Amino acid sequence: MTNIVTGDEQNAANLTRSQVVSVIGERDEKTVSAVLATGARIEDVTEAYALATGKSDIVGTGEQPLSGAAAEVYLLLSEDSP
Numbered sequence: 001m002t003n004i005v006t007g008d009e010q011n012a013a014n015l016t017r018s019q020v021v022s023v024i025g026e027r028d029e030k031t032v033s034a035v036l037a038t039g040a041r042i043e044d045v046t047e048a049y050a051l052a053t054g055k056s057d058i059v060g061t062g063e064q065p066l067s068g069a070a071a072e073v074y075l076l077l078s079e080d081s082p
Helices: 007-013 017-024 029-037 042-052 068-079
Strands: none
Touching: 017 029, 017 042, 029 068, 042 068
16 A cells, blocks of 8 residues: 655655744754654744744634644743743
8 A cells, every 4th residue: 555645744744943943943952842743834833933922813813723733833832932
């Protein structure tokens, strides 16, 4: 049986430390490793960071609350404010 990897799965698998740091800035290695361990896509990290830093107002725009990996990243970033 052949495993088919979708674009989203490939993106999550290829997320690097430098990509995470480019979005969230320099953090301790524990936080960066925890973000990588969520399996988040770069879009998840970007969305979670924007919300955690007050640069996004999902309530006012009618968007859905964060879920999945984005919610996990949000919690990690909220606990580890720079």
